[in-house]
Amino acid sequence: MDSIILIGYIASFFCSITFVPQAIKTLKSRQTDDIALNMLLFSFIGNSCWLIHAISLGITPLALSASMILTFNTPILIMKLSHMYKKRFTQIELQVKA
């Protein structure tokens, strides 16, 4: 196999599994304070668009890579949003009590 094509496959593999360690860490620790919401949001929007683009044009590797990223990015995004919602709710509750 051409070495440049092989490098492309390596790139695709590593980008596909980017959010796996973050999903594992976040599901274990249940801490999302240091993670930027917009990083998760941008990645979610970007990869949803890649998925539509790839399925429409029949680009299987890109479709696979985007679905992998979405699979592991989505639970972190949900947890981050739920933590932010809880924090905001507690703040409002404290303000009402004060």
Next chain:
Amino acid sequence: MDSIILIGYIASFFCSITFVPQAIKTLKSRQTDDIALNMLLFSFIGNSCWLIHAISLGITPLALSASMILTFNTPILIMKLSHMYKKRFTQIELQVKA
């Protein structure tokens, strides 16, 4: 422009700026505890490979996207590694003192 191609450009744009909010948050707060080292490492390896692949084959949008991601991913990776090193050093120091 074909809507599918437009969706591809939107995808490329959002994926390019994925690490921008994380870099800003991390440089401001200087906290990296909740970020998984391997997420940063996998993204670094993957995008370095995409950059080599894209430059070799002359794929400009992919090269631009990979360089953007590397530009904002690398400072977070350096900060995470430096925090891990400091933590390890403090632990060893405490063990020596104990």
